[in-house]
Amino acid sequence: MNRDSSSPRDGVSRRGFLKLGFWGATALTLGAGGATLLTGCSGDPGPASGYQHLRERDLELLRPLMAPLLAGGLDAVAGAGPDDALKAFDRLLAGGSEGARGQLFQLLDLLQLGAARWWVTGTWAHFADQDEAQLQRTLAEWSGSDNGFAQLAFKGLTQPLMMAWYVTPDAGLGTGYPGPPLNLAARPE
Amino acid sequence: MQDLSKLKIENIDDPWANAGDKWDVIDGARQTDDRTLEADVAIIGTGAGGAVSAEILSRRGLKVILIEAGRLRSSRDFNLNEGDAYRHLYQEGTLRATQDGAITILQGRTVGGTTVVNWTSSFRTPEETLNHWHRRFGVAGTGRADLDPFFQQMERRLGVEPWAMPPNANNDVIKRGCEKLGWDWSVIPRNVRGCWNLGYCGMGCPTNAKQSMLVTTLPAAMDAGATLIHGARAQRLIHDGTRVSAVEVRPLDHDKRPTGAVITVKAPTVIAAGGGIQTPALLQRSEVPDPDGRVGKRTFLHVTSFAFGRYDEEMAPYYGAPQSLHSDQFTFAGGVDGPIGYKLEMMPLHPGLTAALMGGFGEEARRHIRELPNLAASIALLRDGFHEDSPGGTVSLRDNGEPQLDYPLNDYLLDGARRSLLTQVEMQFAAGARAVRPGHIRAPFYRSWAEAREGLETLPFKPLEVALGSAHVMGGCPLGDEQRGLVNSQGRYHHLDNLYVFDGSVFPTSLGVNPQLTIYGLSARNATALADRLA
Numbered sequence: 069m070n071r072d073s074s075s076p077r078d079g080v081s082r083r084g085f086l087k088l089g090f091w092g093a094t095a096l097t098l099g100a101g102g103a104t105l106l107t108g109c110s111g112d113p114g115p116a117s118g119y120q121h122l123r124e125r126d127l128e129l130l131r132p133l134m135a136p137l138l139a140g141g142l143d144a145v146a147g148a149g150p151d152d153a154l155k156a157f158d159r160l161l162a163g164g165s166e167g168a169r170g171q172l173f174q175l176l177d178l179l180q181l182g183a184a185r186w187w188v189t190g191t192w193a194h195f196a197d198q199d200e201a202q203l204q205r206t207l208a209e210w211s212g213s214d215n216g217f218a219q220l221a222f223k224g225l226t227q228p229l230m231m232a233w234y235v236t237p238d239a240g241l242g243t244g245y246p247g248p249p250l251n252l253a254a255r256p257e
Numbered sequence: 258m259q260d261l262s263k264l265k266i267e268n269i270d271d272p273w274a275n276a277g278d279k280w281d282v283i284d285g286a287r288q289t290d291d292r293t294l295e296a297d298v299a300i301i302g303t304g305a306g307g308a309v310s311a312e313i314l315s316r317r318g319l320k321v322i323l324i325e326a327g328r329l330r331s332s333r334d335f336n337l338n339e340g341d342a343y344r345h346l347y348q349e350g351t352l353r354a355t356q357d358g359a360i361t362i363l364q365g366r367t368v369g370g371t372t373v374v375n376w377t378s379s380f381r382t383p384e385e386t387l388n389h390w391h392r393r394f395g396v397a398g399t400g401r402a403d404l405d406p407f408f409q410q411m412e413r414r415l416g417v418e419p420w421a422m423p424p425n426a427n428n429d430v431i432k433r434g435c436e437k438l439g440w441d442w443s444v445i446p447r448n449v450r451g452c453w454n455l456g457y458c459g460m461g462c463p464t465n466a467k468q469s470m471l472v473t474t475l476p477a478a479m480d481a482g483a484t485l486i487h488g489a490r491a492q493r494l495i496h497d498g499t500r501v502s503a504v505e506v507r508p509l510d511h512d513k514r515p516t517g518a519v520i521t522v523k524a525p526t527v528i529a530a531g532g533g534i535q536t537p538a539l540l541q542r543s544e545v546p547d548p549d550g551r552v553g554k555r556t557f558l559h560v561t562s563f564a565f566g567r568y569d570e571e572m573a574p575y576y577g578a579p580q581s582l583h584s585d586q587f588t589f590a591g592g593v594d595g596p597i598g599y600k601l602e603m604m605p606l607h608p609g610l611t612a613a614l615m616g617g618f619g620e621e622a623r624r625h626i627r628e629l630p631n632l633a634a635s636i637a638l639l640r641d642g643f644h645e646d647s648p649g650g651t652v653s654l655r656d657n658g659e660p661q662l663d664y665p666l667n668d669y670l671l672d673g674a675r676r677s678l679l680t681q682v683e684m685q686f687a688a689g690a691r692a693v694r695p696g697h698i699r700a701p702f703y704r705s706w707a708e709a710r711e712g713l714e715t716l717p718f719k720p721l722e723v724a725l726g727s728a729h730v731m732g733g734c735p736l737g738d739e740q741r742g743l744v745n746s747q748g749r750y751h752h753l754d755n756l757y758v759f760d761g762s763v764f765p766t767s768l769g770v771n772p773q774l775t776i777y778g779l780s781a782r783n784a785t786a787l788a789d790r791l792a
Contacts (some may be wrong), residue, residue: 136618136619137618137619138623139618139619139620139622139623140620140623141623141626156340159340159344160340160343160344160350160351160352161350161352162344162350162512163343163344163345163347163349163350163351163352164349164350164352165348165352165353165513165659166659167655167657167659167661168349168352168353169352172352204619207618207619211617211618211698216719216720216721219698219721219722220357220358220721223358223616223721224358226616226618227361227616228352228613230612230613230615230616230622231343231351231609231610231612231613232340232609233612234608234611234612234613234626235338235339235343235607235608235609236340237338239608240339240607240608240609242627243608243611243612243626243627244627244628244629244630245575245607245608245629245630246258246259246260246261246262247262248261248262248337248338248457248460249261249262249263249264249265249266249337249455249457249463250262250263250264250265250266251269251335251336251337251463252265252266252267253266253267253269253271253332253333253463254332254333254335254336254463255333255334255336256336257336257338257341
């Protein structure tokens with residue numbers, strides 16, 4: 069094993085990361101076209117209606133992933149759909165710092181690019197253009213990737229998405245957790 | 258099936274009820290005009306270091322102003338909702354991680370700091386650690402005999418006693434596993450009084466049984482006349498290269514954005530107590546004299562690996578005192594500065610954290626999370642910073658002044674991660690687990706110790722493949738003589754006459770135990786000496 073933990077075959081060196089920031093370095097490896105496109109969509113359109121942080125294009129990107137990612141977790145809550153999971157994600161982001169959110173938005177912007185999706189997830193097609201079986205394959209390939217960057221993107225995106233959904237009380241009850249005691253003094257959110 | 262969801266918690270005495278009527282509390286979110294305040298001592302941070310210091314200094318008649326970036330929340334706010342707790346009580350709402358994303362960092366951000374959300378384990382600093390500090394970093398006057406009186410003082414103050422009730426099923430895994438294997442184990446001392454054994458230490462104690470700073474030293478300091486400014490970030494220290502004259506404070510609104518006002522806190526003595534990451538970042542934003550470029554370097558994490566065990570019987574890992582037993586079988590097994598040692602403990606599991614740490618997606622992830630009532634989770638805290646191949650991480654500033662931590666994972670640490678996972682898997686099978694899954698993205702639930710041992714041999718140990726976390730941020734502003742450290746044994750910053758650092762950032766290495774009692778004891782000792790000089 070290398071002392072320097074990201075080997076060159078991961079496509080980017082650790083030092084490169086530190087200089088450019090993660091996703092900026094990725095954009096460079098995708099070539100100037102990718103970088104331009106990234107800049108092109110990094111203008112801030114503001115949050116989508118009803119959301120504090122997620123933008124309309126993030127919702128379009130992530131919405132198709134929610135059901136295959138959460139599988140029965142979504143169905144276990146009566147009447148819940150992908151947008152409830154996205155709302156939960158938006159609430160989780162509210163706890164983050166501007167810098168942490170900024171990195172996540174860079175990743176989401178990057179995943180708008182076909183070339184980046186191909187490199188990170190193994191598929192060019194926008195998630196909205198993939199059927200359920202394709203999305204399952206995409207997630208399987210992405211999660212099993214040897215590419216350090218793809219691993220980072222998978223963890224960086226799916227870990228907060230999973231946490232965001234399962235911290236909601238209704239989703240939590242679907243795990244067999246009976247729920248917390250009732251603190252009568254606590255003001256509801 | 259254990260079910261506490263019908264249990265009602267009521268009639269809990271909250272020291273912060275009507276705080277505005279009896280104490281001087283300033284809410285940053287309401288500050289829209291610039292103002293200047295004056296004190297004898299300004300303390301930045303209200304966690305283990307800042308709050309202990311505030312009590313000691315206020316009681317000696319010194320005027321103290323406490324500055325806290327987090328907001329004031331108390332038992333009346335702790336609704337035991339996991340998401341609300343992370344959003345309001347943790348740094349970056351649990352989105353904090355090392356720069357390459359490989360280590361998730363849980364750290365408190367609220368009035369009372371991490372003491373409000375920690376799992377109450379209270380250990381004195383190991384002698385091996387203190388002796389190492391003396392030998393390697395020239396730290397003087399900080400041996401166990403020097404600190405023991407202050408540990409004892411803080412143990413009494415905070416009700417620290419070995420946990421007397423039976424462990425929950427999750428913690429019983431340590432006892433069963435270690436007894437079967439002939440390994441060391443013992444009972445954890447906890448800082449609680451009248452604990453209900455509920456299991457919600459990490460979301461803010463709803464019964465005020467946990468003797469966090471929120472219900473002990475901070476109310477005492479407020480009673481003695483201290484001022485608390487919460488929801489207000491210490492932006493920088495104003496100094497002339499020799500002395501600090503004031504702290505520039507930026508009040509924050511409810512969304513953590515600056516209100517635009519500036520509060521200037523003038524004080525002849527300033528204590529930085531923001532903890533690891535925050536204190537070094539403050540010093541960096543302030544451009545304090547740092548001739549050898551040490552600020553923020555050597556930041557340690559007790560890099561933590563974990564393993565999930567599945568049991569036939571109900572474990573209910575979400576209920577009961579979250580940590581009550583531990584094992585030091587491997588903490589110093591390779592000597593103090595040999596191959597990395599690790600302490601074994603358990604961690605509580607609630608649905609959100611479990612789903613995040615389990616990883617994966619789809620049907621398989623769903624199957625695993627639905628086994629929550631039958632899961633146990635062990636952790637191993639890797640004792641980083643003692644070996645030359647363990648230099649820790651480096652704090653730096655983002656363009657907007659927020660801190661970030663670069664913590665490279667090298668072979669030395671990854672070897673420790675592998676060994677600590679083998680140990681945990683062996684312990685859990687010995688404790689009767691049906692299946693055990695080490696925290697690694699490519700590891701399945703193994704069905705036997707033999708299968709797991711073979712499987713772990715073939716797994717690649719790389720960052721992001723092995724799942725790692727941290728709840729203990731230490732170092733970045735170390736004790737030591739001028740040749741090796743940044744603060745002297747009294748906690749005074751070598752390069753500014755009236756700046757003191759009383760928090761976990763002064764540790765020259767990690768500890769090998771959960772850090773709160775070390776911070777309490779060191780801060781009590783140094784704040785008492787400071788009070789003797791000032792009062």
